[in-house]
Structure formats: C-alpha cells, structure tokens
Amino acid sequence: MRAPDSSIQFDENGHLKHFLTVNGLTRKSLVNILDTAESFINFGQREIKKVPLLRGKTLVNLFFEPSTRTRTTFEIAGKRLSADVINLNASRMSTTKGESILDTVRTLEAMHTDLFIVRDKASGAAHLIAAHLPDHIKVINAGDGRHSHPTQAMLDMFTIRQKKPDFSRLKVAIVGDILHSRVARSQIHALNILGVDEVRVIGPRTLIPTEIEKMGVTTTSDLIGGLEGIDVIIMLRIQHERMDGQLIPSEQEYFQRYGLTENKLQLANEDAIVMHPGPINRGLEIASSVADGSRSVILNQVTNGIAVRMSIMAKLMGGQEKRS
Numbered sequence: 001m002r003a004p005d006s007s008i009q010f011d012e013n014g015h016l017k018h019f020l021t022v023n024g025l026t027r028k029s030l031v032n033i034l035d036t037a038e039s040f041i042n043f044g045q046r047e048i049k050k051v052p053l054l055r056g057k058t059l060v061n062l063f064f065e066p067s068t069r070t071r072t073t074f075e076i077a078g079k080r081l082s083a084d085v086i087n088l089n090a091s092r093m094s095t096t097k098g099e100s101i102l103d104t105v106r107t108l109e110a111m112h113t114d115l116f117i118v119r120d121k122a123s124g125a126a127h128l129i130a131a132h133l134p135d136h137i138k139v140i141n142a143g144d145g146r147h148s149h150p151t152q153a154m155l156d157m158f159t160i161r162q163k164k165p166d167f168s169r170l171k172v173a174i175v176g177d178i179l180h181s182r183v184a185r186s187q188i189h190a191l192n193i194l195g196v197d198e199v200r201v202i203g204p205r206t207l208i209p210t211e212i213e214k215m216g217v218t219t220t221s222d223l224i225g226g227l228e229g230i231d232v233i234i235m236l237r238i239q240h241e242r243m244d245g246q247l248i249p250s251e252q253e254y255f256q257r258y259g260l261t262e263n264k265l266q267l268a269n270e271d272a273i274v275m276h277p278g279p280i281n282r283g284l285e286i287a288s289s290v291a292d293g294s295r296s297v298i299l300n301q302v303t304n305g306i307a308v309r310m311s312i313m314a315k316l317m318g319g320q321e322k323r324s
Ligand code: CP
Pocket: 066, 067, 068, 069, 070, 071, 143, 152, 277, 278, 279
C-alpha cells in the first residue's frame, strides 16, 4: 500500500489546511495540539459546556464505516465549539444508490458546509476528498482503511502525557493486530515525532507488516519477553473484518499467547498503563480484569477524545497552525 501524499494537508504558507495524517507534522505542532486540548479538558464539568469558536460553521460527520467513539466525540466536540453538526448515516446516503463519494461530497459542499470529518474503509479516502474541495473547506481524517487514524493517535498521546509527561523516557509496546491497524501506524508516527525512547511492536508474525522496522520500531512475537521494561502497553483489536484467511490460530490460543492478563501485566514496569483504542474484544486481546483494572486508562482515552478533537478543529478553522 502506498501512503497518500501528506503534503496535501498544508497550504502554500505552511499552514495546516486539513488534518489527514500525523506523518509530516512536527513535534512543535503535536505539542501545540496537546497543549490546546489541555485548555478544553475541563469543559465537560462546566454548567455551560460551550465556547463560540466555531459559531456559524457547519460540520458534517461523513462516516462510511461504523463508529461509536470517534463519531460521537467529534459530534460533542463540534457542539461544544458551537458549530452546527450534521451526522450522515452511510446506510442512508446516496452512495448506496451508486453515487460516488466525491459526488456526495460535492452535493454537501453545495449546502455551504465548512468542515468534513471522514471515515472510510478505503486508504486515502480523506486525502481524495480534501484534494477535490475548495481551499476554504477543511477535512479531518477519522480513519481511512489501514492507513491512518490521526485524531485517535493524538488523543492517545494526550492520555499518555497525562500519566507520563516525559516522552523521552518512555518505552511503549503496541500489541496485537498491527497489520490491519491504522491506529498503530498513526501512533508509531506520533510516538517517534514526540521522541519516545522505544516503540516495541509485539504480535504474531502473521499480524506484523513486513519492513515495519523502517518506521522506527523494534519487533518481537514474544509477548512475555516483550513486556519487560515497558511503561505503556497499547493493546489492539483483532480486526476480523479486514482479515483475508486464517491469520491467527484459534481465539483461545491467541488469548493465551497475546491476550493481556493480570499475570502478564506484572511483566511490564510496575506503574505501566494499559490502553486500547476500542472497540474491545474482551477475552480475545485483553482480559476483563485488566480492561477494567486500576492500570487501565481506556475510558480516559474516550473522554480525552473530545478535548483533543476540539483542539484540532479549532486549529484548522482558525488557520493559524504552521508546519514548523
Ligand atoms: N477507536 C475508534 O476508532 O473507535 P470507533 O470505531 O468506535 O470510532
């Protein structure tokens, strides 16, 4: 798979025009997004959970794949910024009648929309849409195929920073179905840009992409040895819907070798945190006692998604974020 061109997300002055991938962004830019999210994090506890930053703007949630967390937190984030938010349901859209995704987008553009949040099963879908829109309309990638899920990576970085502020000291393990994971690819880019000590990718050989070491990670198929010295454990969902053929043995065997249990968690550093982007397959990649345990920050990730998505939307619509 060739990665879509990341330069499309900047205008000729180096301002961030769209948010399509973490790849190509600078450390300063990522830290800036995280710092701005910090200013939005307590909004949920306010009596009036709104600021007028996007008042008068129309945001369209254009999701051609199922989503609970991403779609809902984008909707809440947009509403907290005072935007008008339209949610389109893929099963009711004209694409089911044969209309192309670009014709659907052009139709919505004719209604004077300002921002599209796009999820699609095809890698590069958000890039394609961004390339065909006039300059004043922005696009955020909410997950494209196996390629990229940049806002998920940013909310994950925010969650890590809350618990472990010094990225330079961190060893992070990403465990499970790396092959099909857009989340893992975006996390690897973000962790390396933020300067972590090590990103260790752990999973069965069948689920680790060839040449992933070129992304600046170490790999192992041994979870027991691989958890040693780890500060952050990111568990990934087994993505049955993207698998061609039998890539794991039985689910029982997978859980036995790669499922995170309380016993295996003891092998990591004693203050290691456990993350999962969701949706979770309990008893397949993670035991319920770990997912619901004291080291888990899985629900913090969900909550933080609102502030981080507010930050990214505010920056895009404000037009001030520079490449460096
Ligand atoms: N993490 C994530 O993308 O979850 P959803 O599919 O529920 O949006």
